Amino acid sequence: MTRKRRSFSPEFKQEAASLVLDQGYTIPQASVSLGVGESAIRRWVNQLAEEREGVTPKGKALTPEQRRIQELEARCKRLEQEKDILKKATALLMSDEMNRTR
Numbered sequence: 001m002t003r004k005r006r007s008f009s010p011e012f013k014q015e016a017a018s019l020v021l022d023q024g025y026t027i028p029q030a031s032v033s034l035g036v037g038e039s040a041i042r043r044w045v046n047q048l049a050e051e052r053e054g055v056t057p058k059g060k061a062l063t064p065e066q067r068r069i070q071e072l073e074a075r076c077k078r079l080e081q082e083k084d085i086l087k088k089a090t091a092l093l094m095s096d097e098m099n100r101t102r
Contacts, residue, residue, distance in 0.1 A: 013044045017045045047062055048063070
């Protein structure tokens with residue numbers, strides 16, 4: 001029988017990590033009180049500590065500020081790609097136009 005993988009919201013992860021960082025819980029205490037594995041709590045604590053230092057995580061961010069930064073970075077990347085596509089299309093159309101006028 002396979003076990004279904006549990007998923008947790010970023011808010012839950014932030015609150016769980018906050019128990020350790022802000023409220024003085026140890027990782028094992030937080031793990032038992034929340035019913036979550038110690039390795040998961042440890043990962044969330046490390047991620048939240050990094051996010052508070054201003055490091056944008058590779059995966060889903062825990063803090064609203066870092067989530068906003070990730071959204072803006074993704075939007076910026078998409079706009080850069082669109083700009084590059086338009087540049088290439090313009091160059092192609094211009095070269096085609098130059099060939100027709102000769």
